[in-house]
Amino acid sequence: MVAKVQADVPAHFHPSWIHMTDRLICIPLLVATAILGCDSAKTPHRQPADDRDKTLSVAVQLNWYPESEHGGLYQAASDGTFQAAGLAVEIRPGGRAAPVGAELELGRCQFAMANADDVVLFRQEGLDVVAVLAAMQNHPRCILVQEASGVKTFEDLAGMTLQRQEGRAFVEFMRAKGLLEAVQEVPYHGSVASLVADPKIAIQAYSFAEPLLAEQQGVKVRKLMVSDLGFNPYSSVLVTSGKLIRENPSLVRKFVRAARQGWQNYLTEPSLGNKAILEANQHGMTAEALEFGSTELRTLAQPEPMQLEAVGSMSSERWESLVSQMVELTLVDPEQVKAEDCFTSEFLD
Amino acid sequence: MTSSQRRNATREIASSLGLVIAVAVCGILIWELVVWAFGLPKALLPTPRQVLSAAIQERAAIARGTMMTGIAATVGLLAAIAVGAIISVAFSQSRKIRLAFFPYVVFLQTVPIVAIAPLLIIWSGYQFRTVVIVTVIVCLFPIINNMTAGLMSVSTDLSDLFQLYGAGKAKRLLRLQLPTAIPYLMLGARISSGLAVIGAIVAEFFVGNGSSYDGLGTLMTGWQARIKTDALIAALLASTLLGLLLFAAVGLVSATVLRRWTRHPS
Numbered sequence: 186m187v188a189k190v191q192a193d194v195p196a197h198f199h200p201s202w203i204h205m206t207d208r209l210i211c212i213p214l215l216v217a218t219a220i221l222g223c224d225s226a227k228t229p230h231r232q233p234a235d236d237r238d239k240t241l242s243v244a245v246q247l248n249w250y251p252e253s254e255h256g257g258l259y260q261a262a263s264d265g266t267f268q269a270a271g272l273a274v275e276i277r278p279g280g281r282a283a284p285v286g287a288e289l290e291l292g293r294c295q296f297a298m299a300n301a302d303d304v305v306l307f308r309q310e311g312l313d314v315v316a317v318l319a320a321m322q323n324h325p326r327c328i329l330v331q332e333a334s335g336v337k338t339f340e341d342l343a344g345m346t347l348q349r350q351e352g353r354a355f356v357e358f359m360r361a362k363g364l365l366e367a368v369q370e371v372p373y374h375g376s377v378a379s380l381v382a383d384p385k386i387a388i389q390a391y392s393f394a395e396p397l398l399a400e401q402q403g404v405k406v407r408k409l410m411v412s413d414l415g416f417n418p419y420s421s422v423l424v425t426s427g428k429l430i431r432e433n434p435s436l437v438r439k440f441v442r443a444a445r446q447g448w449q450n451y452l453t454e455p456s457l458g459n460k461a462i463l464e465a466n467q468h469g470m471t472a473e474a475l476e477f478g479s480t481e482l483r484t485l486a487q488p489e490p491m492q493l494e495a496v497g498s499m500s501s502e503r504w505e506s507l508v509s510q511m512v513e514l515t516l517v518d519p520e521q522v523k524a525e526d527c528f529t530s531e532f533l534d
Numbered sequence: 535m536t537s538s539q540r541r542n543a544t545r546e547i548a549s550s551l552g553l554v555i556a557v558a559v560c561g562i563l564i565w566e567l568v569v570w571a572f573g574l575p576k577a578l579l580p581t582p583r584q585v586l587s588a589a590i591q592e593r594a595a596i597a598r599g600t601m602m603t604g605i606a607a608t609v610g611l612l613a614a615i616a617v618g619a620i621i622s623v624a625f626s627q628s629r630k631i632r633l634a635f636f637p638y639v640v641f642l643q644t645v646p647i648v649a650i651a652p653l654l655i656i657w658s659g660y661q662f663r664t665v666v667i668v669t670v671i672v673c674l675f676p677i678i679n680n681m682t683a684g685l686m687s688v689s690t691d692l693s694d695l696f697q698l699y700g701a702g703k704a705k706r707l708l709r710l711q712l713p714t715a716i717p718y719l720m721l722g723a724r725i726s727s728g729l730a731v732i733g734a735i736v737a738e739f740f741v742g743n744g745s746s747y748d749g750l751g752t753l754m755t756g757w758q759a760r761i762k763t764d765a766l767i768a769a770l771l772a773s774t775l776l777g778l779l780l781f782a783a784v785g786l787v788s789a790t791v792l793r794r795w796t797r798h799p800s
Binding site for chain 1 (some may be wrong): 575576577578597636648652660739740741742752756757758759760761763
């Protein structure tokens with residue numbers, strides 16, 4: 186958008202035909218680039234499927250900047266777990282609008298990270314995305330406020346300004362509960378800066394990341410867990426496409442097994458994974474934040490009395506309750522999305 | 535204009551309108567064909583028909599969003615014209631002022647608005663005013679640049695004439711420079727009319743408010759998060775139409791109210 190702003194103005198500044206023809210020449214070039222671009226993007230997907238003896242290359246698209254929530258993958262990539270499984274894994278950092286569904290559908294990556302509610306939304310829109318491992322049994326989603334705001338419960342949020350990502354299922358859930366009626370909702374900018382600056386501002390957050398970042402800036406914070414309200418989708422979910430599961434189940438099995446091992450290692454001793462995340466995150470991540478995160482997320486990934494071996498598992502009851510909650514919120518059509526299509530535990534043996 | 539001239543003009547408009555529609559029809563056919571040929575799912579690229587049905591389904595939200603964004607863009611554009619005209623007059627009066635301040639006007643043009651929008655929110659808050667400020671920043675440069683050029687491009691003959699009659703600075707500005715600059719100003723406004731909508735939508739990405747301020751930018755963010763690509767494209771088309779509407783409105787004002795000065799566009 187910025188590019189457009191800048192491109193349009195000088196064109197009038199020098200209103201000559203030369204510029205006009207320049208632009209006309211650009212169009213076929215752009216089209217050609219787009220076609221070539223699409224083509225080359227498809228190739229890497231086919232290679233790993235045919236190559237069985239050598240190392241298989243796999244790309245994973247993250248749904249956010251690299252953080253503790255992706256710890257298991259970075260751990261497996263740095264402690265040799267992927268390598269031992271014969272996998273060459275490229276982890277692609279995400280961001281504010283990481284096109285996870287589209288990348289999977291186009292075969293530009295083989296796996297991706299998402300939340301369980303995203304999987305349901307993808308399927309509603311006709312994308313064949315399937316969850317194969319859920320690293321977080323309990324969702325870290327919380328609303329973060331300054332202690333000085335006096336907010337202690339969700340009901341106290343009335344009169345506050347809440348920075349959140351519009352369109353997220355948990356926002357709809359809170360809205361349906363009537364918790365946002367007196368709350369001014371504004372976009373989330375991906376940082377704790379506004380929360381720190383103004384006690385009247387609440388932000389959406391992950392319980393194992395932002396609270397520390399805010400406290401490092403010198404404010405005391407309180408977190409209100411959305412899971413306490415009864416909305417608790419799996420998080421840090423590893424997803425792939427239905428197509429890859431049908432065409433190359435052995436690759437999926439190999440990767441899921443290695444990723445699960447990576448998570449188990451990360452929950453036991455996260456230092457290698459954290460070091461890799463710190464290198465991959467150019468977004469103001471700190472070693473302290475990762476240490477805090479990787480410790481805090483243990484109870485979410487492995488709540489009592491779950492054994493370490495069971496980390497990553499999913500149940501159909503959980504998926505069914507999520508789908509029915511999202512149907513109730515009119516986010517999905519029960520005819521279009523079935524809980525049993527959203528996930529498979531067949532690779533978690 | 536004689537009646538035959540008028541008939542010719544009508545025919546001209548009809549034939550160019552026909553061409554525009556033909557391009558639209560071809561575009562829609564190619565679009566439909568691409569979706570069909572590559573078997574693309576709706577979330578990646580919906581068909582024109584799916585976009586249409588999404589537009590119908592979401593018509594209330596889109597109409598409201600278009601109105602909100604339209605108001606913000608119009609207010610921003612008008613403010614930019616007013617502010618831009620005043621700055622241009624100041625520029626035209628002194629070479630020193632021009633030299634001192636013009637680089638800062640260029641700064642307005644080059645500053646990445648997406649990067650300063652969060653700052654503007656800190657200074658001005660989550661409200662309509664912030665959207666207007668972003669819009670003004672985006673719109674200002676073409677107006678100042680064109681209007682200043684207009685004020686400076688007075689014909690030397692007329693300038694000599696004014697000097698001969700001993701006209702003062704004020705009279706020169708009012709009777710000679712401003713009338714010369716009006717067509718330039720309107721050209722600048724025309725460029726800014728499209729930018730105004732872009733500015734308003736970018737601002738709404740940051741300011742947008744789910745409960746009390748539902749501009750097109752806010753709608754787009756929500757639909758993007760929900761992977762409602764069909765509704766997203768419908769909103770995109772609405773914003774394009776809004777840009778065209780503003781563009782046409784500026785043209786209409788030039789052709790009617792300001793006709794006396796813009797009849798012979800330079």
